[in-house]
Amino acid sequence: xxxxxxxxxxxxxxxxxxxxxxxxxxxxxxxxxxxxxxxxxxxxxxxxxxxxxxxxxxxxxxxxxxxxxxxxxxxxxxxxxxxxxxxxxxxxxxxxxxxxxxxxxxxxxxxxxxxxxxxxxxxxxxxxxxxxxxxxxxxxxxxxxxxxxxxxxxxxxxxxxxxxxxxxxxxxxxxxxxxxxxxxxxxxxxxxxxxxxxxxxxxxxxxxxxxxxxxxxxxxxxxxxxxxxxxxxxxxxxx
Amino acid sequence: xxxxxxxxxxxxxxxxxxxxxxxxxxxxxxxxxxxxxxxxxxxxxxxxxxxxxxxxxxxxxxxxxxxxxxxxxxxxxxxxxxxxxxxxxxxxxxxxxxxxxxxxxxxxxxxxxxxxxxxxxxxxxxxxxxxxxxxxxxxxxxxxxxxxxxxxxxxxxxxxxxxxxxxxxxxxxxxxxxxxxxxxxxxxxxxxxxxxxxxxxxxxxxxxxxxxxxxxxxxxxxxxxxxxxxxxxxxxxxxxxxxxxxxxxxxxxxxxxxxxxxxxxxxxxxxxxxxxxxxxxxxxxxxxxxxxxxxxxxxxxxxxxxxxxxxxxxxxxxxxxxxxxxxxxxxxxxxxxxxxxxxxxxxxxxxxxxxxxxxxxxxxxxxxxxxxxxxxxxxxxxxxxxxxxxxxxxxxxxxxxxxxxxxxxxxxxxxxxxxxxxxxxxx
Ligand SMILES: Nc1ncnc2c1ncn2[C@@H]1O[C@H](COP(=O)(O)OP(=O)(O)OP(=O)(O)O)[C@@H](O)[C@H]1O
Ligand SMILES: [Mg+2]
Numbered sequence: 001x002x003x004x005x006x007x008x009x010x011x012x013x014x015x016x017x018x019x020x021x022x023x024x025x026x027x028x029x030x031x032x033x034x035x036x037x038x039x040x041x042x043x044x045x046x047x048x049x050x051x052x053x054x055x056x057x058x059x060x061x062x063x064x065x066x067x068x069x070x071x072x073x074x075x076x077x078x079x080x081x082x083x084x085x086x087x088x089x090x091x092x093x094x095x096x097x098x099x100x101x102x103x104x105x106x107x108x109x110x111x112x113x114x115x116x117x118x119x120x121x122x123x124x125x126x127x128x129x130x131x132x133x134x135x136x137x138x139x140x141x142x143x144x145x146x147x148x149x150x151x152x153x154x155x156x157x158x159x160x161x162x163x164x165x166x167x168x169x170x171x172x173x174x175x176x177x178x179x180x181x182x183x184x185x186x187x188x189x190x191x192x193x194x195x196x197x198x199x200x201x202x203x204x205x206x207x208x209x210x211x212x213x214x215x216x217x218x219x220x221x222x223x224x225x226x227x228x229x230x231x232x233x234x235x236x237x238x239x
Numbered sequence: 240x241x242x243x244x245x246x247x248x249x250x251x252x253x254x255x256x257x258x259x260x261x262x263x264x265x266x267x268x269x270x271x272x273x274x275x276x277x278x279x280x281x282x283x284x285x286x287x288x289x290x291x292x293x294x295x296x297x298x299x300x301x302x303x304x305x306x307x308x309x310x311x312x313x314x315x316x317x318x319x320x321x322x323x324x325x326x327x328x329x330x331x332x333x334x335x336x337x338x339x340x341x342x343x344x345x346x347x348x349x350x351x352x353x354x355x356x357x358x359x360x361x362x363x364x365x366x367x368x369x370x371x372x373x374x375x376x377x378x379x380x381x382x383x384x385x386x387x388x389x390x391x392x393x394x395x396x397x398x399x400x401x402x403x404x405x406x407x408x409x410x411x412x413x414x415x416x417x418x419x420x421x422x423x424x425x426x427x428x429x430x431x432x433x434x435x436x437x438x439x440x441x442x443x444x445x446x447x448x449x450x451x452x453x454x455x456x457x458x459x460x461x462x463x464x465x466x467x468x469x470x471x472x473x474x475x476x477x478x479x480x481x482x483x484x485x486x487x488x489x490x491x492x493x494x495x496x497x498x499x500x501x502x503x504x505x506x507x508x509x510x511x512x513x514x515x516x517x518x519x520x521x522x523x524x525x526x527x528x529x530x531x532x533x534x535x536x537x538x539x540x541x542x543x544x545x546x547x548x549x550x551x552x553x554x555x556x557x558x559x560x561x562x563x564x565x566x567x568x569x570x571x572x573x574x575x576x577x578x579x580x581x582x583x584x585x586x587x588x589x590x591x592x593x594x595x596x597x598x599x600x601x602x603x604x605x606x607x608x609x610x611x612x613x614x615x616x617x618x619x620x621x622x623x624x625x626x627x628x629x630x631x632x633x634x635x636x637x638x639x640x641x642x643x644x645x646x647x648x649x650x651x652x653x654x655x656x657x658x659x660x661x662x663x664x665x666x
Contacts, residue, residue: 083560
């Protein structure tokens with residue numbers, strides 16, 4: 001079973017220097033996430049959700065403890081190795097979409113493929129498929145400023161999954177969206193989760209998301225207070 | 240990736256069009272200002288060069304020793320041959336004979352009795368030869384306030400100050416009283432063809448200009464001249480070159496034992512002109528330097544700002560797995576391209592402008608006249624000067640400063656924790 005582990009975290013501590021002192025944002029976190037999970041990190045503001053997500057994504061490094069993602073240790077790896085890991089095997093979704101404003105939907109989604117040196121001919125088809133999977137085929141040539149918030153986030157989702165990553169990290173993906181759009185987004189994400197066998201980790205305090213999650217990890221003050229697996233989530237596990 | 244970035248660069252006018260525009264304007268300004276500064280400094284020198292020293296001046300060794308006395312008995316002989324040699328050996332300059340002489344001018348009344356008399360400093364200049372540029376470098380057409388330019392040997396131009404002192408007008412006759420080159424007493428009658436005003440304070444107070452042939456006739460100086468003046472074809476004084484040439488000439492052509500052998504003097508060798516040349520060079524360097532620094536700070540800042548403005552994009556690209564080095568390099572490439580585009584256009588515009596003003600000048604005559612009852616010698620038409628360094632000077636602020644600014648902005652990519660960049664991107 002070991003190799004179906006997507007993320008393993010042992011005794012993780014994260015401290016930030018504050019003034020001459022340290023602020024401990026994560027205290028002794030132990031966590032395993034297996035392939036195909038649809039997991040949420042839930043907790044109040046400041047509880048360490050983003051910090052944990054950043055460490056899993058290799059954007060930040062642990063102070064103590066062992067962290068590995070997709071079979072790669074993140075403890076002593078160089079920046080370039082982590083960049084490569086993200087480029088090939090991870091996708092990111094942000095609260096504020098972070099689309100590049102001067103590029104079209106097509107081009108925004110295309111970027112991860114360009115970074116992965118996918119041939120131009122192949123790119124076109126893959127991008128179109130990804131955009132279709134979030135229902136935006138009619139907006140391929142639109143710029144972000146012509147899109148609604150929901151459409152922007154769907155574009156960002158297409159960008160996060162276009163290179164078929166093993167792990168998608170989403171930090172408050174629905175925080176800027178209304179209820180209807182949030183549900184729409186979550187449905188798309190659950191679909192993709194099953195179709196692609198991609199693992200998803202969310203950081204959120206959005207109640208609407210909870211119903212979709214199959215595992216909820218409660219964080220409080222940098223510690224895991226509860227780790228629950230949900231049987232009857234909205235995700236259809238029977239397939 | 241390059242194609243992808245280029246697309247973005249072109250579409251985002253705040254990243255391409257505006258920086259290029261700012262760099263273009265700044266570089267054009269730098270190029271033109273420096274060209275203008277050089278031109279202005281040069282015209283200050285040129286005034287003196289035209290009247291007194293040339294860029295180079297050839298005299299006999301003996302004449303040089305006593306030059307304040309205008310000792311025409313020590314003048315150069317065989318001038319035509321000498322000029323031919325000079326033109327052949329030093330084609331970067333054009334060479335022209337000059338007789339400088341002093342004496343009295345006598346203005347007669349209707350009855351031929353002396354009406355007024357006064358001292359005169361006269362220049363015999365080659366007005367009439369084919370290809371002579373004397374009329375041009377003296378700018379006589381422009382400076383003529385009455386009458387016409389000389390048409391023959393006996394025609395003279397006198398300054399308006401001298402004319403009013405002698406109470407004469409164009410068309411009247413005057414008599415020069417002085418001595419020939421053999422120190423014999425002589426009188427010679429000139430027609431006042433025209434009256435000019437150099438508009439350079441007291442410089443032309445006693446000045447009369449006649450053709451070389453007239454001067455030779457008056458002073459009995461056939462085939463002789465006080466000096467041969469040399470000017471660069473562009474009329475731009477390059478001190479280094481001028482000094483090198485005179486040193487070389489004196490080493491090879493001048494015989495220190497022969498007091499009549501030719502001796503060359505550069506502009507800087509004239510009275511206090513060395514200091515003047517040095518000061519104007521230093522002023523150039525200081526003003527140009529300060530200006531360059533200011534402009535560099537501006538462009539550096541722009542590079543910095545446009546780099547910082549893109550934190551969001553940088554953070555995203557890092558999150559998507561682009562390496563820091565790759566992002567950094569692409570920012571630098573972009574800055575280089577923007578800098579080059581702006582600098583090349585800016586330099587072209589600046590040079591065009593400089594060249595235009597070099598050829599046509601900006602005439603301040605009205606303004607200067609208003610200012611000048613003072614004796615200050617001021618040029619009244621400002622010229623700029625295209626020099627080789629203008630072709631590359633713009634690259635210093637245009638490319639270097641822009642790229643340095645971007646590099647500094649880009650350093651943040653390395654210095655900061657990536658999560659921090661990432662947070663800035665979340666805002
Ligand atoms: N770079 C940093 N330097 C110092 N302290 C930090 C830094 N990053 C985060 N922290 C602190 O660590 C704690 C956890 O922050 P984190 O962003 O992970 O919280 P969060 O759970 O994502 O909160 P939110 O729900 O508001 O996004 C906070 O108290 C925060 O102030
Ligand atoms: Mg957060």
